[in-house]
Amino acid sequence: MFSRQLQSYLFDVTGLVVMIIVFYFISASQSIGKIFSINMPSSFLQLNTIFLSILIEAIPFILISVLIAGFIQIFITEDHIKRWIPKNRFAAIFVSCVVGAIFPACECGIVPIVRRLISKGVPTYAGVGFLLTGPLINPIVIFSTYVALGSKMAGLRMGIGFIAALAIAFIISLLFKSNQLQHNGAGFSNTAVNTGKQHQSLFSKLEDMLKHAIDEFFDMGKYLIIGAFVAALVQTYVTTTSLFILGDSVAGSSIIMMALAYVLSLCSEADAFIGASFKNLVPSTSILAFLVYGPMIDLKNTIMLWGAFKTKFVLTLFILITLIVFLLINLITLL
Amino acid sequence: MFMRFQHFIRALILAIFAAFIIKLHYTGEIMSYINPRYTLMSKIAIAIFLFLFLIQLVRIWENRNHTHNHCSSGCHHDHDHSGSFSKRFIVHLIILFPLVTGFAFAPATLDASIAxxxxLMLPQVNEGTASMGEHLNRMGEATDEKSAESIEPPANKDDSIIQHTAPLANTNYLSKEQFDKEMEKLTTSDIIQMNDNIYASYYSRITEDPASYIGKKIKVSGFFYKEDGFEENQFVLARFLMTHCVADTSVIGMLVEFNEANDYQEDTWLEIEGEINVTNYNGHVMPFIKVDKLKVIDEPSEPYVYPAMIKIV
Incomplete structure (x- = not known):
């Protein structure tokens, strides 16, 4: 009885202490701002604005996806996964790409979900299929591409994206047999949880789910922040058109547009308009390269992937995506 | 029962995130970061942060044994718990960094240096050197051929209009009738008013088919922006078009020819009344404004323009 009272008392006091520290934090930050803002070059302020805007835009999606990741952690067992994923490798890849296509996600939000799925026993290649089609193919992206560039481009974007995802996931399945997560130790075995779970009430399961979501947020948040900062740095200090010194062939401009998609790290729902603004500058196949490549991999999400997976795997995935998308785009021009 | 410092710090950070987004909404600064259309998402984020904060607050004083009853050894605290103290410290510093800069510095409006x-994504605008200009134009021509043979241009002429089925609370929405009425004004009214809510749609119409607007009067505002390779008397009255957030803005604007163009500084906000005319740059027809009246104005409270959205009922 006494302990319970003490607990609620502690709870109140801690909440109050947190509030006070938050208040001090805010006023300290603001006074730092007052001291430094006079000397800050305006380019830093611009950089900061772009950096924060990427975060403000991404954070709601990250929060939703860490909640989903928490849900997967607590409510989905390895047995479920075993039952749902087809035994056949090709079927598994196909299913994962289709599920990704149905599932609306953005390219940074999908990383925690895929990580959690793979830790639950989803084969790496199926995780990759889901990772690639999730942000690229979904109703919002289809619609914004249609509005910005017309139905043919929207169709090609989805079609080529889907084929590329299948191909990449297949090659990954040949190259990597084991799970490529960074913390691949005993910690990821979930058998203990599965057995322990029988006794848990729904309420305590929900509580665990939220705790996992919080840990996931801090785990992925740091990579999101680093990624957003680097992307903002590039936007502030690198001249876009300086990329265009590389050749004027279709292949050359496709490489440029892919590089651009990579460094800009745009959200897949917003990139169609940016792509459209290059209509007069590059062939439409190069815009297609921009639209297919960007959602699959970009600067921001490479850093997040790197936080979740082994370096060698991330590097291989990066090279594969680049090669496959580039080849497919060039095949299109021959048709 | 003892206090877990790591959890305490995390509760603190979650609270500061919530406070930061609340502050952005309260002061209206959110408008300087993202398209007002998407503010609902960040309000949802506030709710999630506050909720997670409360959950995290409970964890601070959680008994270790108690936790492990719940979440047995399999519930790998694989996250950062295992890392050394200094590693965790750095992680929390990284996460605090945007919050410090967010509270410390007011959002800047993107300016000519970012532009x-x-x-400026126009085929006529070259990089200052003739060869680069030609180069870009060749690419432009290649596009034209390409688009003629393989990719059809969007059937829908109103490129910049997103049609959303789910209306959200926002000031930029137009009903279909309102939008049609606004677009009709483009041809019927004596003077084209490039108002912010319709700017992007008017802009794409005029640049698509500049010839049919020759001689039309136009009133437009924007910031002074000059690219290398412009003539002495040329500048662009530019705006940033924002789809989602500041990071995905692109620069659009009307070319202006004005003899005293050199009297003005980059980033100066101007309101111009003039007549639309076309010039021919290397085979590209491009509209420009012949200035009748020019006046320096203050930077508007909403410096960005957004693609117009039509509400479909």
Missing amino acids: AKKG
């Missing part, structure tokens, strides 16, 4: 980095 120069992004570049």
Whole structure:
């Protein structure tokens, strides 16, 4: 009885202490701002604005996806996964790409979900299929591409994206047999949880789910922040058109547009308009390269992937995506 | 029962995130970061942060044994718990960094220096050197051929209009009738008013088919922006078009020819009344404004323009 009272008392006091520290934090930050803002070059302020805007835009999606990741952690067992994923490798890849296509996600939000799925026993290649089609193919992206560039481009974007995802996931399945997560130790075995779970009430399961979501947020948040900062740095200090010194062939401009998609790290729902603004500058196949490549991999999400997976795997995935998308785009021009 | 410092710090950070987004909404600064259309998402984020904060607050004083009853050894605290103290410290510093800069510095409005980095995406605008200009134009022509043979241009002429089925609370929405009425004004009214809510749609119409607007009067505002390779008397009255957030803005704007163009500084906000005319740059027809009246104005409270959205009922 006494302990319970003490607990609620502690709870109140801690909440109050947190509030006070938050208040001090805010006023300290603001006074730092007052001291430094006079000397800050305006380019830093611009950089900061772009950096924060990427975060403000991404954070709601990250929060939703860490909640989903928490849900997967607590409510989905390895047995479920075993039952749902087809035994056949090709079927598994196909299913994962289709599920990704149905599932609306953005390219940074999908990383925690895929990580959690793979830790639950989803084969790496199926995780990759889901990772690639999730942000690229979904109703919002289809619609914004249609509005910005017309139905043919929207169709090609989805079609080529889907084929590329299948191909990449297949090659990954040949190259990597084991799970490529960074913390691949005993910690990821979930058998203990599965057995322990029988006794848990729904309420305590929900509580665990939220705790996992919080840990996931801090785990992925740091990579999101680093990624957003680097992307903002590039936007502030690198001249876009300086990329265009590389050749004027279709292949050359496709490489440029892919590089651009990579460094800009745009959200897949917003990139169609940016792509459209290059209509007069590059062939439409190069815009297609921009639209297919960007959602699959970009600067921001490479850093997040790197936080979740082994370096060698991330590097291989990066090279594969680049090669496959580039080849497919060039095949299109021959048709 | 003992206090877990790591959890305490995390509760603190969650609270500061919530406070930061609340502050953005309260002061209206959110408008300087993202398209007002998407503010609902960040309000949802506030709710989630506050909720997670409360959950995290409970964890601070959680008994270790108690936790492990719940979440047995399999519930791997694989996250950062295992890392050394200094590693965790750095992680929390990284996460605090945007919050410090967010509270410390007011959002800046993107200016001509960023516009120069992004570049004005017009085929006529070259990079200052003739060869680069030609180069870009060749690419432009290649596009034209390409688009003629393989990719059809969008059937829908109103490129910049997103049609959303789910209306959200926002000021930029137009009903279909309102939008049609606004677009009709483009041809019927004596003077084209490039108002912010319709700017992007008017802009794409006029640049698509400049010839049919020759001689039309136009009133438009924007910031002074000059690219390398412009003539002495040329500048662009530019705006940033924002789809989602500041990071995905692109630069659009009307070319202006004005003899005293050199009297003005980059980033100066101007309101111009003039007549639309076309010039021919290397085979590209491009509209420009012949200035009748020019006046320096203050930077508007909403410096960005957004693609117009039509509410479909």
